[in-house]
Amino acid sequence: MNREQFLAQLRKALGRTAETEKREILADYEEHFRAGLAEGRSEENIAKALGNPSAIGNAFRIENLADNTRTGWKLADVFRAVFASISLGFFNIIVVLGPFLGLIGVLIGMWAGVAGLAIGGIGGVAGAIAGPFLQGLLGFSMTAGNVLFLFFAGVCTAALGVLAAIGMTWVTRQFFVLTARYVSFNARIISGRKAGGST
Amino acid sequence: MNIQFKKGVLELCVLVVLTRKDYYGYELVQAISRSIEIAEGTVYPLLRRLTKEGYFTTYIRESVEGPARRYYQITEKGKDYTATLLAEWKRFIGGVNNLIGKEAAA
Numbered sequence: 335m336n337r338e339q340f341l342a343q344l345r346k347a348l349g350r351t352a353e354t355e356k357r358e359i360l361a362d363y364e365e366h367f368r369a370g371l372a373e374g375r376s377e378e379n380i381a382k383a384l385g386n387p388s389a390i391g392n393a394f395r396i397e398n399l400a401d402n403t404r405t406g407w408k409l410a411d412v413f414r415a416v417f418a419s420i421s422l423g424f425f426n427i428i429v430v431l432g433p434f435l436g437l438i439g440v441l442i443g444m445w446a447g448v449a450g451l452a453i454g455g456i457g458g459v460a461g462a463i464a465g466p467f468l469q470g471l472l473g474f475s476m477t478a479g480n481v482l483f484l485f486f487a488g489v490c491t492a493a494l495g496v497l498a499a500i501g502m503t504w505v506t507r508q509f510f511v512l513t514a515r516y517v518s519f520n521a522r523i524i525s526g527r528k529a530g531g532s533t
Numbered sequence: 534m535n536i537q538f539k540k541g542v543l544e545l546c547v548l549v550v551l552t553r554k555d556y557y558g559y560e561l562v563q564a565i566s567r568s569i570e571i572a573e574g575t576v577y578p579l580l581r582r583l584t585k586e587g588y589f590t591t592y593i594r595e596s597v598e599g600p601a602r603r604y605y606q607i608t609e610k611g612k613d614y615t616a617t618l619l620a621e622w623k624r625f626i627g628g629v630n631n632l633i634g635k636e637a638a639a
Contacts (some may be wrong), residue, residue: 349635362558363579369559414562448616 337367347391351398359394419524426520434513436501441506448502451495458488540579543571546621547579548607548615551589580605585631589615 335343341360345379348356363384370380384390462485465476546565550556554556557565560602562573588611593601607615 359577359581362603363574363603365557366559366562366577368574369557383566383572384574387574389572390574390578393575394581395576397582508597
């Protein structure tokens with residue numbers, strides 16, 4: 335690669351860098367070539383030692399980006415973040431909070447249902463076991479069919495309760511995962527970062 | 534070697550070399566590439582950033598051979614920064630050597 339090719343590629347790699355800055359950067363490399371040529375080196379030799387012009391152009395662009403983050407948040411960014419959190423706050427209170435609380439209520443109700451199934455089932459089984467012993471004591475009578483029915487009905491109800499508990503565990507976990515996602519989505523909007531992006 | 538690490542070391546080298554005297558770009562690049570292997574073109578982005586951050590100032594001086602040259606001069610802030618980086622570097626190298634010594638002894 336000769337001097338012209340190197341400079342052309344570097345210019346291209348600098349992309350949308352401000353024109354004045356581009357000129358300054360290119361001037362540094364032109365001077366570098368001039369000094370190297372004055373020492374008797376060839377253009378190709380100098381270009382090779384400089385390295386890949388596209389990578390160098392990227393390095394300048396990255397240094398510029400790093401420069402922007404280093405100076406920290408600009409006032410406009412702060413205003414934007416405040417505005418975003420206030421408007422998100424309204425949105426959250428009016429649109430999100432109601433359904434969120436409602437869903438929590440539904441979850442609690444469903445868990446209560448699960449608990450009811452489990453307790454009912456256990457009660458049935460306990461009754462089937464204790465019934466024959468207690469019937470004389472408390473003055474009621476149970477046939478063998480009654481006892482068997484009560485026992486199996488209790489087992490089935492308890493099993494249903496366990497299945498429902500497994501299902502509800504999954505539903506509850508999904509609910510919290512979604513909530514966590516929504517919260518981090520809010521945080522991203524407020525900090526002004528793109529989804530999944532870290533700078 | 535890890536590219537971020539190498540960049541950090543190059544930054545330290547540029548700072549240290551410039552604490553000794555003022556250099557113009559080409560001269561500085563040659564001074565560094567005599568000791569360590571680098572893509573010479575990567576020194577300029579570094580110089581530009583460190584200048585923007587106030588560690589160097591630049592001035593133009595005519596050369597004997599003809600064209601004017603841009604010289605880099607370290608500032609007080611740059612000297613402080615160099616001292617901090619050097620202390621970090623020595624602590625780091627000391628730790629690494631300590632580990633290597635233990636490995637060799639084991």
